[in-house]
Amino acid sequence: MTTETTQTVADLAPPSVRLRRRLPALDILVRFQSLLGLVLVLVGGLVFSPRRHGTVLFLTVDNLANIVRAVSETGIIAVGMTFVIIAGGIDLSVGAVLGLSGVTVATLMVTHGWGTVAAIVVVLIAGLLFGLVQGAVSTVMRIQAFVVTLAGLQVASGLARMVSGDKFININYGHGHGLAPPSFAVLGDRLFGNVIPVSAVVFVLVGAVASVALNGTRFGQHVFAVGGNERAARLSGINVRRVKIITFGLCGLAAALSGVLDAGQLSFANPNSGTGYELTAIASVVIGGTSLFGGEGTVVGTIAGALLLGTLNNILQLNNVNADLQLIVTGLIIVAAAVLQNVAARRRAT
Amino acid sequence: MLTSPTKRWRVLVGVAVTGLVLPTATACGSSTATGGSAAPAGALAKTCGTGKTFTIGFAQANNAEPYRQRVNADLMAEAKKYPEFKITIADGQGDDNKQISAVENFLTQQVDLLMISPFEAQPLTPAVTQVYKKGIPVIELDRQTVGDQYTAFVGGDNQAIGKQAGEYVAKTVLPNGGDVAILQGLTSTTPAIQRTDGFQEGVKENANIHVVAVQPADWLPDKAQTVFDAMLRAHPTIKAVYANNDLMANGAYLALNGQNKVGQVAIIGTDGLPDPAGGDQAVLDGKFAATFVYPTGAAQSLALAKSILVDCATTVDRNTVVPTTVVDKNTAPQLIAAAKS
Numbered sequence: 001m002t003t004e005t006t007q008t009v010a011d012l013a014p015p016s017v018r019l020r021r022r023l024p025a026l027d028i029l030v031r032f033q034s035l036l037g038l039v040l041v042l043v044g045g046l047v048f049s050p051r052r053h054g055t056v057l058f059l060t061v062d063n064l065a066n067i068v069r070a071v072s073e074t075g076i077i078a079v080g081m082t083f084v085i086i087a088g089g090i091d092l093s094v095g096a097v098l099g100l101s102g103v104t105v106a107t108l109m110v111t112h113g114w115g116t117v118a119a120i121v122v123v124l125i126a127g128l129l130f131g132l133v134q135g136a137v138s139t140v141m142r143i144q145a146f147v148v149t150l151a152g153l154q155v156a157s158g159l160a161r162m163v164s165g166d167k168f169i170n171i172n173y174g175h176g177h178g179l180a181p182p183s184f185a186v187l188g189d190r191l192f193g194n195v196i197p198v199s200a201v202v203f204v205l206v207g208a209v210a211s212v213a214l215n216g217t218r219f220g221q222h223v224f225a226v227g228g229n230e231r232a233a234r235l236s237g238i239n240v241r242r243v244k245i246i247t248f249g250l251c252g253l254a255a256a257l258s259g260v261l262d263a264g265q266l267s268f269a270n271p272n273s274g275t276g277y278e279l280t281a282i283a284s285v286v287i288g289g290t291s292l293f294g295g296e297g298t299v300v301g302t303i304a305g306a307l308l309l310g311t312l313n314n315i316l317q318l319n320n321v322n323a324d325l326q327l328i329v330t331g332l333i334i335v336a337a338a339v340l341q342n343v344a345a346r347r348r349a350t
Numbered sequence: 351m352l353t354s355p356t357k358r359w360r361v362l363v364g365v366a367v368t369g370l371v372l373p374t375a376t377a378c379g380s381s382t383a384t385g386g387s388a389a390p391a392g393a394l395a396k397t398c399g400t401g402k403t404f405t406i407g408f409a410q411a412n413n414a415e416p417y418r419q420r421v422n423a424d425l426m427a428e429a430k431k432y433p434e435f436k437i438t439i440a441d442g443q444g445d446d447n448k449q450i451s452a453v454e455n456f457l458t459q460q461v462d463l464l465m466i467s468p469f470e471a472q473p474l475t476p477a478v479t480q481v482y483k484k485g486i487p488v489i490e491l492d493r494q495t496v497g498d499q500y501t502a503f504v505g506g507d508n509q510a511i512g513k514q515a516g517e518y519v520a521k522t523v524l525p526n527g528g529d530v531a532i533l534q535g536l537t538s539t540t541p542a543i544q545r546t547d548g549f550q551e552g553v554k555e556n557a558n559i560h561v562v563a564v565q566p567a568d569w570l571p572d573k574a575q576t577v578f579d580a581m582l583r584a585h586p587t588i589k590a591v592y593a594n595n596d597l598m599a600n601g602a603y604l605a606l607n608g609q610n611k612v613g614q615v616a617i618i619g620t621d622g623l624p625d626p627a628g629g630d631q632a633v634l635d636g637k638f639a640a641t642f643v644y645p646t647g648a649a650q651s652l653a654l655a656k657s658i659l660v661d662c663a664t665t666v667d668r669n670t671v672v673p674t675t676v677v678d679k680n681t682a683p684q685l686i687a688a689a690k691s
Contacts, residue, residue, distance in 0.1 A: 050459060057458050066454045070447065166566075168538040170472045170496075188476065266446055266473035270538065273446070317455040323413065323441035 033340050034288040034304035041308050045315045065196055071310035072203035073258040074277050078284035079210045080254025082302045083247040085285055088227040088294030089145035093152030094255040098274030100160040101127055101259025106169040106269035109180040116183040124256050131252020135245035160271035169269040187264025199261045211299040227294030287337040390662055394501055396485045398662040406437045407456035411469035412444035420623050424648035446473035453477040463655055467492045487658050489651050502654050504647040504670040511674045512545035515618050515642050516552015519590050520559055523616045523639055527558020528589035531581050533574050534566040535594040545594045567598045574601025582609055590616040596629035596641055603637045622677045624689030634682040645672035
């Protein structure tokens with residue numbers, strides 16, 4: 001079946017010839033705004049990169065790998081968030097779920113002596129369930145996702161403090177009581193000659209799988225349909241409730257995965273980890289061209305949005321620009337992305 | 351300028367980033383003449399000596415805390431004595447991941463010396479170790495990473511500061527004893543644990559003092575106000591309250607004010623910042639009975655940086671403990687005046 005977003009340019013073409021000439025450029029700009037933005041930022045990185053001994057510091061393999069590593073956690077969450085937002089929802093609980101998952105995976109291994117795989121699988125399932133429950137509460141009881149997940153944020157952060165006993169957990173590796181299995185430390189390693197961080201690899205894999213799920217499956221089509229026009233989707237036989245609940249489940253799963261990665265990268269779990277990550281994730285999604293009204297968006301855009309933010313922070317830091325300005329610049333980029341979308345939406349409406 | 355003993359020719363290749371293939375760029379590092387001489391054998395720094403400029407990167411844990419702002423201000427003020435130093439401060443924003451990025455970026459920039467106050471010890475350890483192993487000297491300020499992969503540490507002794515505050519309450523504030531409450535910082539943080547432990551130890555000097563309530567207020571004044579308000583209602587006999595930082599001490603003052611009990615309970619704070627909103631002024635205004643300075647260690651750490659980078663030191667003191675001072679009615683005016691000059 002066809003959904004609103006799968007009919008793109010042809011569908012949007014307005015009646016007048018004059019407009020038809022202008023629209024494709026704007027449409028391309030909006031569709032690929034984050035990719036274009038990322039390219040711009042990368043060019044900016046080249047131009048403004050500090051140099052030493054003729055080396056462009058920004059372009060060093062280490063530095064580029066650092067950028068991907070730095071955005072991998074919020075990036076993975078943003079990928080999950082993309083599904084929720086396309087289906088017309090929002091999930092504010094993700095940062096707290098990250099914190100909860102981190103302390104849970106650490107506690108299972110350090111205190112209860114679990115193996116790496118068992119601990120990770122259980123935490124991922126728990127994250128999935130947490131998301132599914134939020135989705136169910138929101139859709140079945142007809143409460144706005146904003147409110148349900150705001151409550152979810154509080155619950156997850158309370159659970160995180162409870163699980164950890166309100167203390168941080170140092171993860172030390174070895175065999176025996178109070179030690180985590182050394183295999184868990186792999187999450188903090190770098191591959192391919194000690195260059196590419198494992199978390200970056202996971203981020204890329206998650207992005208690839210999610211992109212296929214969104215664009216190449218029936219479920220993906222349903223997500224777009226539900227977000228584009230819920231009533232129409234229901235009338236055409238889609239189980240709207242189920243689709244929505246699953247998107248929340250996927251988002252919870254992504255947050256839990258980020259929590260596991262966080263604990264693995266830091267060898268440390270803190271119930272307060274992930275605070276505010278929901279906002280960075282949502283920012284990445286919005287910059288990526290996904291509409292907060294639902295019905296349209298791409299995973300690739302979100303990934304580019306996350307990398308754009310990470311690259312920008314990197315350039316500013318390499319030039320010793322202070323962090324306050326970084327926040328302001330990020331804010332301006334979000335506004336710019338939203339304005340671009342609005343312009344496109346208005347064009348489409350006429 | 352950096353004269354590394356092994357001149358590095360690095361071929362740098364832009365990587366394909368998550369499905370996005372960047373144009374592959376190749377840049378060759380070329381060795382530039384530096385004019386300076388390489389460091390003598392055994393020196394802690396790869397490059398050192400007089401007549402050069404050095405970049406120092408300071409990875410601060412969180413600029414949003416008043417104490418850390420004071421550290422930054424002290425460092426920049428102290429840096430004026432060392433024209434050869436160029437200091438850059440990167441804000442970790444209270445987030446391990448962000449601070450790790452800041453450290454990685456200092457490494458990318460090839461700073462001559464790294465200073466860091468790690469937001470949390472264990473998570474920052476690998477990043478700091480990586481810098482140290484590349485031969486860049488590391489001075490840790492206020493908080494340490496795990497293990498021994500750094501050059502030197504400068505900081506106060508939280509346990510000792512708490513203990514001194516406890517003894518002050520035992521001897522000076524409540525010589526005849528009485529009930530005491532403690533407002534703790536975020537319980538997952540080392541300073542909160544050590545200051546509280548130290549205080550409990552210190553008040554034992556006076557057998558008539560009883561600690562009747564210990565509650566965390568997460569370093570925050572508003573939370574401290576709520577918590578202390580409840581404590582006062584549950585234990586009307588409280589005669590003194592010790593707060594792990596001055597912000598919470600301020601919250602305690604607001605709670606007292608709300609119950610019209612100002613003057614009936616002695617407030618003891620920690621930090622002793624000389625800024626207008628800091629604890630020293632509160633002591634001067636009579637809001638706090640006393641506060642205990644948590645020293646920034648700015649002067650000591652830059653002196654260490656000088657001996658490493660300029661004097662080509664082969665060894666430095668690994669641990670520099672900066673002692674605390676008590677701020678009471680007598681010492682507050684001069685501390686505030688000194689900070690203004």
